[in-house]
Amino acid sequence: MPDQSVSGTTQSPLRGPGLLTGLRTRPARQRQTEAASGPLVLAIDTTHEFGSLALLRGTETVDEVLLHAPTGFAHVLYPQLSRLLDRNGIALGSIDCFAAASGPGSFTGVRVGLACVKGLAEALGKPAVAVSNLQALATFAFGEARAAVIDARRGDIYGGVYDWRLRPTAPEVVAKFPVWLDALPAGDLVFVSTDFTPFHAALAGTRFEKFLVVTAEPALAGAIGRLAVARYQAGERPDPASLDANYVRRSDAELFWKE
Numbered sequence: 001m002p003d004q005s006v007s008g009t010t011q012s013p014l015r016g017p018g019l020l021t022g023l024r025t026r027p028a029r030q031r032q033t034e035a036a037s038g039p040l041v042l043a044i045d046t047t048h049e050f051g052s053l054a055l056l057r058g059t060e061t062v063d064e065v066l067l068h069a070p071t072g073f074a075h076v077l078y079p080q081l082s083r084l085l086d087r088n089g090i091a092l093g094s095i096d097c098f099a100a101a102s103g104p105g106s107f108t109g110v111r112v113g114l115a116c117v118k119g120l121a122e123a124l125g126k127p128a129v130a131v132s133n134l135q136a137l138a139t140f141a142f143g144e145a146r147a148a149v150i151d152a153r154r155g156d157i158y159g160g161v162y163d164w165r166l167r168p169t170a171p172e173v174v175a176k177f178p179v180w181l182d183a184l185p186a187g188d189l190v191f192v193s194t195d196f197t198p199f200h201a202a203l204a205g206t207r208f209e210k211f212l213v214v215t216a217e218p219a220l221a222g223a224i225g226r227l228a229v230a231r232y233q234a235g236e237r238p239d240p241a242s243l244d245a246n247y248v249r250r251s252d253a254e255l256f257w258k259e
Contacts, residue, residue, distance in 0.1 A: 047105025
């Protein structure tokens with residue numbers, strides 16, 4: 001798998017609809033070969049400052065690129081998608097299923113990724129899958145119980161607990177880290193995060209002090225794509241219009257309006 005990393009601050013502002021021009025039809029033999037090796041999935045994560053894109057053939061990651069966009073992904077996403085497809089000789093019309101991180105994360109970032117996937121999937125008549133970032137994080141750990149953690153800033157975390165089949169065993173929440181720890185189920189579990197550094201100190205003196213912590217890769221698009229492949233192969237073909245954001249908590253605008 002090529003190791004790619006791109007800073008979003010230097011990309012040219014191309015528009016998304018340009019991706020839909022010049023679609024190529026695959027020969028029947030090529031389609032048959034691809035069908036035998038699994039669906040071709042394009043996965044996108046724009047929910048945090050570090051995002052990623054991935055192309056997967058079945059459960060195999062063909063290419064994954066880490067993106068850094070501290071000022072947002074709106075101006076870098078489509079140029080990077082074009083480069084990813086061109087680098088691998090893939091026509092956009094060849095994608096069997098689109099996948100996007102649905103959050104939790106940056107409210108604007110979540111919307112950018114979902115809007116991109118919805119638009120492309122609807123234009124091409126293809127299914128689209130929304131995947132929780134926390135569930136994607138859980139794929140990097142192992143064991144009967146996996147506690148995924150994302151820094152939500154403002155002193156909060158996004159947290160979710162999953163079993164070995166990656167099924168949630170409790171609702172995903174936003175909370176103070178110590179409060180979330182108190183609510184975790186009894187028994188062993190493995191913590192997983194892209195950066196657990198801010199949380200280590202809070203484990204001291206708790207029953208979790210000796211528990212294993214797994215550091216996941218910052219690029220989650222590959223994991224998001226694999227979860228989407230599993231759902232696609234299980235017969236799920238979600239309508240792109242049904243995709244919804246997983247904000248976990250209300251936006252500042254909603255909180256202000258309620259006050």
